[in-house]
Amino acid sequence: MLALDKKDTTLFLIVLAAVIFAPFLLNPFPEGSELAQFNAGYPDLLQRFLIFGIFAIGFNILFGLTGYLSFGHAAFLGVGSYAGVWMMKLLTMNVVPAILMSIVFAGLFSLLVGYISLRRSGIYFSILTLAFAQMSFALAYSVLTPITNGETGLQLALDDPRVLGVSQVNGSIPPTNLFGLPMRESFELTMGGWVFTFNAGYYLCAVFMMVAFYLAIRIFRSPFGMMLRAVKSNQQRMNYTGLNSRPYTLAAFVISGMYAGLAGGLMVAMDPLAGAERMQWTASGEVVLMTILGGAGTLIGPVLGAGFIKYFENIFSKINDNILHQWFAFLPDGLEDALVFVIHPFIGKGWHLTLGIMFMLIVIFLPGGIVEGFRRLAQIGRRGTGGGKKSADAVPAPAE
Amino acid sequence: MSGLKNINRRTLLKSTAAVGAGLAMPTIFTSSASASYLNEPTGSTVTLGFNVPQTGPYADEGADELRAYELAVEHLNGGGDGGMMNTFSSKALKGNGILGKKIEYVTGDTQTKSDAARASAKSMIEKDGAIMITGGSSSGVAVAVQALCQEAGIIFMAGLTHSNDTTGKDKKANGFRHFFNSYMSGAALAPVLAANYGKDRKAYHLTADYNWGYTTEQAVRESTEGLGWETVETVKTPLASTDFSAYITPVLQSDADVLVLNHYGGNMVNSLTNAVQFGLRDKQVNGKNFEIIVPLYSRLMAKGAGENVKGIYGSTNWHWTLQDDGSKAFVKSFGEKYGFPPSQAAQTTYVQTLLYADACERAGSFNPCAVVEALEGDSSLPGVSSPSNKGYLFDGLGNGPTLYRAADHQCFKDVLVVKGKENPSSEFDLLEIVEITPVAQVWYEPDNPQFAGGALGTCNPGA
Numbered sequence: 001m002l003a004l005d006k007k008d009t010t011l012f013l014i015v016l017a018a019v020i021f022a023p024f025l026l027n028p029f030p031e032g033s034e035l036a037q038f039n040a041g042y043p044d045l046l047q048r049f050l051i052f053g054i055f056a057i058g059f060n061i062l063f064g065l066t067g068y069l070s071f072g073h074a075a076f077l078g079v080g081s082y083a084g085v086w087m088m089k090l091l092t093m094n095v096v097p098a099i100l101m102s103i104v105f106a107g108l109f110s111l112l113v114g115y116i117s118l119r120r121s122g123i124y125f126s127i128l129t130l131a132f133a134q135m136s137f138a139l140a141y142s143v144l145t146p147i148t149n150g151e152t153g154l155q156l157a158l159d160d161p162r163v164l165g166v167s168q169v170n171g172s173i174p175p176t177n178l179f180g181l182p183m184r185e186s187f188e189l190t191m192g193g194w195v196f197t198f199n200a201g202y203y204l205c206a207v208f209m210m211v212a213f214y215l216a217i218r219i220f221r222s223p224f225g226m227m228l229r230a231v232k233s234n235q236q237r238m239n240y241t242g243l244n245s246r247p248y249t250l251a252a253f254v255i256s257g258m259y260a261g262l263a264g265g266l267m268v269a270m271d272p273l274a275g276a277e278r279m280q281w282t283a284s285g286e287v288v289l290m291t292i293l294g295g296a297g298t299l300i301g302p303v304l305g306a307g308f309i310k311y312f313e314n315i316f317s318k319i320n321d322n323i324l325h326q327w328f329a330f331l332p333d334g335l336e337d338a339l340v341f342v343i344h345p346f347i348g349k350g351w352h353l354t355l356g357i358m359f360m361l362i363v364i365f366l367p368g369g370i371v372e373g374f375r376r377l378a379q380i381g382r383r384g385t386g387g388g389k390k391s392a393d394a395v396p397a398p399a400e
Numbered sequence: 401m402s403g404l405k406n407i408n409r410r411t412l413l414k415s416t417a418a419v420g421a422g423l424a425m426p427t428i429f430t431s432s433a434s435a436s437y438l439n440e441p442t443g444s445t446v447t448l449g450f451n452v453p454q455t456g457p458y459a460d461e462g463a464d465e466l467r468a469y470e471l472a473v474e475h476l477n478g479g480g481d482g483g484m485m486n487t488f489s490s491k492a493l494k495g496n497g498i499l500g501k502k503i504e505y506v507t508g509d510t511q512t513k514s515d516a517a518r519a520s521a522k523s524m525i526e527k528d529g530a531i532m533i534t535g536g537s538s539s540g541v542a543v544a545v546q547a548l549c550q551e552a553g554i555i556f557m558a559g560l561t562h563s564n565d566t567t568g569k570d571k572k573a574n575g576f577r578h579f580f581n582s583y584m585s586g587a588a589l590a591p592v593l594a595a596n597y598g599k600d601r602k603a604y605h606l607t608a609d610y611n612w613g614y615t616t617e618q619a620v621r622e623s624t625e626g627l628g629w630e631t632v633e634t635v636k637t638p639l640a641s642t643d644f645s646a647y648i649t650p651v652l653q654s655d656a657d658v659l660v661l662n663h664y665g666g667n668m669v670n671s672l673t674n675a676v677q678f679g680l681r682d683k684q685v686n687g688k689n690f691e692i693i694v695p696l697y698s699r700l701m702a703k704g705a706g707e708n709v710k711g712i713y714g715s716t717n718w719h720w721t722l723q724d725d726g727s728k729a730f731v732k733s734f735g736e737k738y739g740f741p742p743s744q745a746a747q748t749t750y751v752q753t754l755l756y757a758d759a760c761e762r763a764g765s766f767n768p769c770a771v772v773e774a775l776e777g778d779s780s781l782p783g784v785s786s787p788s789n790k791g792y793l794f795d796g797l798g799n800g801p802t803l804y805r806a807a808d809h810q811c812f813k814d815v816l817v818v819k820g821k822e823n824p825s826s827e828f829d830l831l832e833i834v835e836i837t838p839v840a841q842v843w844y845e846p847d848n849p850q851f852a853g854g855a856l857g858t859c860n861p862g863a
Contacts, residue, residue, distance in 0.1 A: 044522035142609040142636065151540040151610035151639070152565065153514040155547050158855050171573070171858030173551065184552075197526070271522070272551075273544055275514035313516075314523055317454075317509045349454035349509055 008217050011299060015213060019206045022046055023196050030193030034327055038315060043186060043199035045314050047270045049307045050205040051263050054212045056290040056302030058259020061219060062252050063288070064297035067232035071126045071284050072113070072133030076257040078140060078279030080106040080264025082147070085154045085274045092165035093174045095183065095204070095269035099262065106261020107254055114253035118246060121235065133284050140276040153275035176269050178204055183270055201270045208266060212259060217299060219255070228252050293362055295369030304370045309355065316351040437767045438553045438862025439529045446501040446766065448473070448753070449508065449530035451521050451545060452559065456512040457666050458537035460700050461745040465535060465559055466507060467738055468746035472753035473503045475733070483733040484754060487726040487796035492761035499760055506530060512537065514544035521545050525552050531766050532557060534752055537745060539563030539612045546575035553862020555768050557752040560745040562664075562696055564615040567810035568851035573859045574768055576775055576804065578755065578811045579748045580842070582612070583850050585695045585715040586619030588815035588837035590627050593713060597658065597691055599628035604656035606647055606671060608663050609636040616662045618850060620695050632656040637663075637671070644671040648678045657685040660693045668694055669704035676708040697818055699743050702830040709820030709830065716816045718747040718798055719831055726798040741828050751797045755804070759792075769859040776806035783840050784812075801839075807846040808856065815842050 004012060018025065027041030040046070059073050080102035087098040117128040140148040148154055158168045166174060175182040183201035190196075219225050227248045230238055238245050268274055277283065286309065294305025321340055324347070328336045346354045366372045441447070450469045453462035475483045478495035485493050497503050506528045508520030517536065524530040533549055534557040536542040542561035549556035550572040558566060558577040562585070567577050593601075603624060607613040613636070621631050632654050637647055648671075651659055659680060663671050675681075675692055683690040694701075697714030720731045720741035730750065734742040742750070755775070763770035777792030781803040792804040799813035818831040844851070 039527070042523060042527040044519060044526050048519065138638070141639070145611075149611075151514075151538075151612075152543045152570070153540065155544070155570070158857055159853075168857070171855075172860050173857075175551070271518060271548070273514065273518060273547065275540075275544065277513040277515055314519060317520070318506060318523065320507045322505075348507070349459070351509075352455065 002214065004217060005221075008221065008299075012210075012214065012217065015300065015303070016210060019050070019209060022049070023198055023202070027194060027196055031195045032193060037319060037323060040311055040315060041196065043184070043197055043202050044270075045310065046199065046202045047205050047266075048310050048314070050202070050209040051266045051270070052287075052290065052306035052310055053303035054205075054209050054266070055260055055263035055287055056294065056306045057212055057216045058256040058263070059287045060256075060291050060296060060298075060302040061216060061228075061259065062256040063291055064302075065220070065225060065228035065232060066249055066252050068118075068121065068249060068253070069126045069288070070117075070129040070253070070256075071281065071288065072129035072131075072136075073256070073260050073287050074281070074283035075113070075133040075136040075279045076106040076110050076260035077264040077267070077283070078136060078274065078276070079109045080261030081268050081274035081278055082140070082154055082264075083261075084265040084268035085156070085272055088156060088162070088176065088268070088272055089154075089160040090163065092162055093176050094165065095176050095178055095265075098176075098269055099208075099265035102265025102268070103258050103261045106264060107258040110254050110257020110260075111250075114250050114257070118249050118253060130281060130284070133279060134281055137276060137279040137281070140279055148274070148276060151276065153273050156272050176201075176272055205266050205270070208262060212262065213299075213303075220299060224248065224251070289359065293359060293369055295371030298369070298371045301369050301371040308358075308370065312351055312355045312358070316347055316354055317349070319347040321348070436861070436863060437769075439525065439531050441501055441529075441531060441766060444501060445504045446498055447524075447528055447530045448503060448505045448756075449521065449524035449528065449533040449535075450505055451508045451510055451517060451524065451533055451535040452749075453512045453537045453541075454507075454509040458512050458560075461537040461560055461665075461698070461743065462510070462535075464700070464743045464746045465537065465749040468734070468742060468750040469505065469534070469753060471734055471737060472750045473505055474737075476503055476753070476757050480737070481729075481733050484726050484730050484750070484797055487729050488754060488758070489795040490758050490762070492758050493754070494761075498757045499764070499766070503757075510536060510538075510541050510545075512541060514540055517541040517545050518548050521548055522552075525554060530554065532756055534749065534756070535559045536561055539566055540610065542566050542577075543570045543611075546570065546572050550574045550857065550860055553768060553860040555756065555771055557756050559749045559752065562616070563612040564619065564850050565611055565854075567808045568615075569854035571808050571810075571854050571856055573772060573809075573856045576752070576755075576809045578752050578802075578804075580715075580717050580813070580815055581810065582616040582619040582695070583844055583848065584815050584842040585616065586621075586623035587842040587844075588715050588817050588835075589620065589693070589695060589713065590623035591837075591841070592817045592835055593624065593658075593693065594627040594629075596713070598688070601629045601658045601688070601691075602632045602656045602686070603629055603658040603660050604632050604651050604654055605634040605660045605662060606644070606651075607634055607636050608667050609638055612664065613662050615850065616695050617660075620660055620662065620693075622850075629658075637667070639667065641667065642670050644674040645678070647671070648674050648680070651675075651680065652678065652683075655685060657688050658691045658693060660695065662695060664696055664698075665701060666704070668701050672705050672708050672712070697831060698745070699828065699830055700745075702820060703827065710822050712820045713834065714818055716818050716831065717744045719744065719816055719818060719833060720747075721829070721831075721833065722798060722816075724796075724798065724800065726796045730798060747798055754797065755794070758794075768861045772859040775804050775809070777804065778806075779803075781812060781839060783838070784843050786843065786845065788846050789843075800836075803839075805846075808851070812839050812843060814839050 023041050027039045029035040083105035084098035084102040087101045091097050113132045156173045186197050186199040231245050290305035291302045295301025324340045328339050452465045474480045510517035521533050532555045536559045539561040542558045546556045556575040564582045605617050607617040661671050680690050694714040697716045702709045759771045759774040763774040775792050779793035780789045788807045791806040795801045802813040815837045817835045819834045821832045824830050
């Protein structure tokens with residue numbers, strides 16, 4: 001289907017189904033139960049899963065295929081966001097021009113950064129991209145305040161021109177919309193104790209994410225993708241054969257920059273604010289973590305990694321002592337307090353700690369990321385049912 | 401007739417299904433509009449969202465804010481000794497939650513980043529059904545979350561945010577600020593400085609390079625220049641700086657005799673320490689003692705800077721040594737619960753929670769538009785003659801008679817000018833109150849150039 005081989009088609013369809021039914025899948029616990037705390041099926045987080053998924057897919061096209069580790073990818077996301085908000089301030093609240101301009105601006109900016117940074121490889125390339133990103137952050141944070149509104153972040157205002165739309169509706173800023181369908185419009189389905197929320201913005205992100213994912217598969221399987229893999233395995237040898245690899249790496253860099261721009265554009269389409277922190281080096285580091293955590297060089301890994309990190313950031317950071325006390329209320333007082341005391345450092349403001357431990361465990365025991373974990377599970381399953389009839393199957397696939 | 405001929409059972413079913421789906425569409429997309437306002441509490445409880453920095457540079461303030469919120473919820477639900485509820489001029493609160501509904505709360509981490517703060521606030525609104533969001537320890541975050549609450553349609557009660565923009569060019573109908581602002585700091589400080597240091601001073605400003613720094617620098621500069629001071633130079637310092645020696649050296653070479661540090665939090669601790677280490681305070685310029693000023697003080701910062709704050713002037717929203725009934729009651733119940741006195745961040749967030757609960761009680765509803773109306777009120781502050789002197793007047797919450805001005809949702813109250821104490825009696829007794837500047841002196845009109853631009857818009861109930 002869609003010019004994909006059977007395995008890729010299956011993967012694509014699984015991802016498609018998961019994305020469509022995510023509002024169900026991620027809300028497994030009934031409303032009002034103690035475990036509802038762990039539900040992730042609310043629009044903002046679902047949108048974030050997909051948006052950061054797109055960001056990580058794009059990053060993986062560069063890092064997973066060519067091995068060039070960019071430490072400044074958040075800059076492209078930020079540029080995309082600012083371009084998107086400016087479109088909404090100047091043109092219209094329709095998200096289409098905003099998203100398009102986000103991709104264009106991020107693409108142009110990545111062309112500039114890539115053209116300079118790709119003159120070096122390895123650690124020097126990483127440092128160059130990091131420097132560019134930090135420069136962009138510093139510019140956005142203070143020097144370019146008239147354009148970026150500095151620390152506060154670029155926001156919409158009631159007196160923005162919006163030449164193709166309206167400046168305000170009854171004293172309010174009009175919501176971001178897709179040809180009149182507001183992005184924050186949701187439909188709530190109540191089934192027994194469960195409440196499932198289907199959000200228009202989420203499904204728009206889903207469409208973009210599936211297109212982005214499909215393009216990534218095609219790039220991975222194309223001769224161009226093969227060339228990028230060759231760069232990763234031995235660029236020097238490639239150059240000795242008389243082949244100039246730089247156009248290929250630059251193309252990969254710009255493509256992944258445009259993915260980042262798309263993610264930035266979608267972010268402002270869902271929530272029209274662009275903050276400078278989006279470009280900080282920690283944000284660039286986050287996408288590296290996502291990709292490595294999920295499995296660099298694999299198709300689905302970065303999306304899983306993005307989901308993993310965003311889940312921790314949004315769910316674990318909101319658990320507080322009060323909630324813990326509710327959970328353990330059935331225990332005797334002394335034991336309850338002791339348990340809360342033990343768990344306390346890992347929740348709320350300690351979510352970084354929990355994430356750090358998970359990251360260490362995964363990197364140590366599953367160097368290929370979450371994807372390798374699934375692969376091993378599948379092998380165990382196959383061995384369990386098939387009785388180990390194919391020994392070739394049992395050889396672990398090398399982690400890329 | 402050929403068209404009709406093609407209708408068999410299958411196509412009929414298909415087209416009916418399509419038509420049915422089409423008809424169902426509008427009802428699907430409007431179903432969320434059935435409630436009269438967003439997150440209307442229907443059960444026996446109501447959920448508030450406390451969105452504070454738990455990590456990052458303002459984590460100390462965030463932790464203190466959270467303590468104050470927990471205390472406020474306890475008092476509103478009828479627990480503890482009631483704190484400032486007993487001294488509050490409005491007697492609408494009964495100690496049975498809000499409108500008979502028990503208060504529950506959710507917490508989140510803003511990380512002092514606009515993005516993270518909005519994500520956290522959104523999850524409170526979408527997942528936990530919070531009816532009101534409060535918190536923030538930085539103006540950037542406050543402005544960002546305030547805009548989000550306006551768009552989503554719930555009330556935002558700002559925590560510690562001092563920038564003029566929060567109730568200036570970025571003001572919103574659904575947002576309210578109890579804390580004072582840069583303009584008030586400047587207006588309160590300038591006369592005290594002129595009285596102590598003379599009217600012919602030359603000031604050198606070091607300013608944190610972001611919005612709050614700009615508005616504070618502008619406010620202090622305009623107020624002091626109005627009294628005859630001269631501004632020699634203003635230099636912006638990166639927010640991430642930890643070493644300010646490179647910025648202090650030029651001060652020594654200029655002919656300035658006052659250094660104004662428009663820094664907050666860790667920045668202020670470091671720049672003040674650097675300045676003192678460079679011997680600025682022992683210097684004589686133009687025959688006068690060199691002086692340092694910190695426009696916005698907090699006890700937590702004074703603690704960080706240690707010895708260096710002694711004798712240095714600044715302004716603050718509230719201090720625990722105030723002797724009015726409200727402050728005393730608050731310090732007592734906070735101290736009994738946590739074992740130390742509250743900071744100004746704790747006071748402003750506690751008061752904001754009480755004010756919100758009170759507004760709901762008086763309005764008889766949680767509807768944001770009704771709450772906005774209740775907080776806008778129609779009383780005036782005595783001693784200020786101005787057409788904009790209209791809003792909700794209250795007393796007994798620690799700052800004397802206070803007006804929530806309807807025109808921009810900013811609180812007007814007395815401002816404290818403080819000075820680092822020479823002989824602190826305890827680790828909490830670091831600031832001494834020099835003057836309580838009366839509200840009339842810090843009053844400004846809503847169209848003041850420092851607050852120009854922006855509009856409240858209309859309240860948004862979110863449905």
